[in-house]
Amino acid sequence: MYREKVNEAISEFLEEKERNAMKEYREDNAQFYRDLREFMLRGGKRLRPIAVILGYKSIKDDREEELIKASICVEFLHNSTLIHDDIIDQDTLRRGGPTFHVLYERRYSHLPKERARLFGLAFGIMGGDELFNLGFEALLTSGFDKDRVCEALKYYVEAYREIVNGELLDLIMSISDYERLSVDDYLLMVRLKTSALFEKSFLIGLTLANADERTKNAFSNYAVYLSEAFQIRDDILGLYGTEEELGKPIGSDLREGKATILVILAFKMLPDDKKKALKDILTKHQITEEDVYYARDLLKEYGVLNEAERISEELIEKAKDNIISLDINEEYKEILCDLAEFVVRRRY
CATH class of the missing domain: 1.10.600.10 (Farnesyl Diphosphate Synthase)
Structure with missing residues (x-):
């Protein structure tokens, strides 16, 4: 039950970022958030947001909407580390799809090989960094005291x-x-x-x-x-x-x-x-x-x-x-x- 609610909250949060990027920047920026959303929703057990929820609900049983919003912060942080970890380990596969940096390396495969590789690494670093920021924001704006x-x-x-x-x-x-x-x-x-x-x-x-x-x-x-x-x-x-x-x-x-x-x-x-x-x-x-x-x-x-x-x-x-x-x-x-x-x- 909570896994589905967590996935919905992640999707809605990133869809909002995609819309904002389209308004304030350009399509390339919106695509970046679209890719982050696809990466995060490929799979995953969501044990960390569920841990936030279980910790809270073992003491109190209220404010579920704010709690779900707060819980996704740790999933953003977790996926931030996965993207960076895949760069460090030079992995190409994550949850049945390309790792985030490889996704961008392939997208820019029309460039010379080494430049495409470096583009992939750059987008991987930025993707991991931005997910850390988004997690911070999700908790900060969750509505709790x-x-x-x-x-x-x-x-x-x-x-x-x-x-x-x-x-x-x-x-x-x-x-x-x-x-x-x-x-x-x-x-x-x-x-x-x-x-x-x-x-x-x-x-x-x-x-x-x-x-x-x-x-x-x-x-x-x-x-x-x-x-x-x-x-x-x-x-x-x-x-x-x-x-x-x-x-x-x-x-x-x-x-x-x-x-x-x-x-x-x-x-x-x-x-x-x-x-x-x-x-x-x-x-x-x-x-x-x-x-x-x-x-x-x-x-x-x-x-x-x-x-x-x-x-x-x-x-x-x-x-x-x-x-x-x-x-x-x-x-x-x-x-x-x-x-x-x-x-x-x-x-x-």
Whole structure:
């Protein structure tokens, strides 16, 4: 139910920006907002705006129209990071369509190849930047009390700063000695890159509802544990899912040399000769489909996949424990526990 309402709010917000751009600027500007709208509405679970809504409704059950408007702020921020992340990772596919920078590279393919590529990157940078601005505006104009909104905006800005620092660690870890990386290194990166926005989404909703600090702290813990489990599941699906389910090629993380939970555990659990084989794949210039399937079988055979799934299950239980003890609306308590189960069982 909320997913549809969130999508409607995103669509209406961007349609207004498109109309304004047509009036104030020119067709090229309107097309830019049209493309941002298409990119955002291709798909997505909308977990972050739903987190804003659940945080609020666990305390209060009013002002739904303003709440939906406020909730889309974090989806704009999330998609801002996706567009920039696709540039950093040099990805070409997102949710079954071209990444935002590739969309523009193709649109300007009549230019010399390198210039078209640079045009694509430029539009990708601007697209990501503008989505961050639009998220800020959505929260600022949502209709909630000014003091509540100002406090919520602090979480919005804090989330983006943590995401940037998480991306920085992710990049550095991808060129580090895999054998020196620990699960704690991985979880720190995830807490910054993935947990930050999910946690702050709940805190934005709770802040708009004027929740107490004990409730905020419990939701923070819940969100961090849940996000860590979510990222572990993402890592697993990135190697063991299908392109149809994920909307992007399988084995992308291997091709980028990313230090996923599977890679870090592998270098703790594999015998030396198998570690070398995996390292050879991770450092290859071009990884083949055979390499991807070899890595899949290897990690499964030596229990790496099972260990990653065990850690994920443990994190989900910790997440649920933080919610079960709270004095909040029982209906939303059950929803939050169901959400935790979905995260660890999902196939996309």
